[in-house]
Amino acid sequence: MTLNQNDIYNFIKAIKDNSEYDFSQYAPKSFYRRVEKLLEDFEIDIYDLIDKINDGDAKFIQKIVNHLTVNTTELFRDPKVWHAIRYRIIPKLRKNDTINIWHPGCSSGQEVYSMLILLNEEGLLDRTNIYGTDINTEMLDKATRGEYSYRLNVEYFQNFDEVIRKNPHNYEEYHNVPYTKYFDIDPVNDLIKVKPFLKEKAKFAKHDITKLNNPFGKKFDMIVCRNVLIYFNRNLQSNVINFFYDHLEFPGYLILGYHESIIGPESYKFHKHGYYYAKKLV
């Protein structure tokens, strides 16, 4: 069956009426596809689904919400971005007594762990508070467990090499950091497990960035929010960017996805430096 706008509207309304979630400002095209996929995977039609949502079972609604989110993430995704973090941002934060970092929309937590590895290599782990949040509770459980498929992630160790072992500014430099410093690797059971000392540092919590509230009661030196805003419409994107601005320290840095950029009036609030944004005082 093909969904029409009215179906999508009724679906969003049912979720909104029965939970704290509001998808009305998501980017229409990809959201539509998520709903189509949901119906396929749950083998249910939209009317029955809306009826079930209106029964108000919080567990069921959370399951639906989990299924709507996109969870693509990887270790040290886009090494150039991580080079910018390592060689441009971290030197500026090194003198701080504490470094606070927030990853809204962290999915299964792989970027949180990437950041922790980088900070450990830079000798800053003890001074860092790092938070990962998402609306997908299954992904948060996965992030907390810190266990990933070996088969599906083995290629990302190349990214690890690019970021942790090599230095793009000095090709002669090579740090032979073993993967086993950070992971227990178990190909037989198809598992990569993050070491306990990293897992203890990461704090994962359920939080919906579209609500524009800061549950941590502190400002952040770095906010890493990659390929999350692409699922929002322009208006919600602006609101979230303004929210990030308000909750960044100065100096403070914002890292978005490779093909996300700040457009419109908010762009005057940040300096764009290649792969990251720096908060301006305005």
Place this chain on the structure above:
Amino acid sequence: MASKYIIIGGSAGSFQTILQILNNIPKDYKHPILLCLHRLKHVRGGFVEALSIKSKIKVIEPEDKSLITASKVYLAPANYHMYLEVTNTIALSTEEPVNHSRPSIDITFASAAYAFQDKVVGIILSGANKDGAAGLKEIKHYGGTVIVQDPKEASVPVMPNAALTEVENPDHIYNTEQIIEFLNSINY
């Protein structure tokens, strides 16, 4: 809003054809051209540059929510789906691959069909899978123009053949030269 949206999908064996097309379209072409090409997962750089050598029109990898304007070539970024929205903008997404492909040609075609209806010209080129066929059907359904590269000319004819199976009456089955001729004939 542009008066036409030229959407080209291609995979294995389509690169030379794309270069030839871009080389023969004038700099001030009146319509936007959107390319959805399969490429190696971890080859990010170099593609825009490779296309730019031959292209007279500026080739860019769009950012999310970029406005679509005439006289520009938009190349779907590696590892992102590229949707076109009724607001005349591009929306990117990192959802799971569709038929093993990200970008998925079907997604770009189908979203274009829905957003721009009869203004869409969908062109499918050489490739080794059936991505694009379902999307072309949507383009046809919404009154757009469907062009399939002649399977006899395509280096890998699987994709054009899949399109011909899916779309009962494509508007044109063209070789590269005819595609170029057609694109220039609607340059107004």
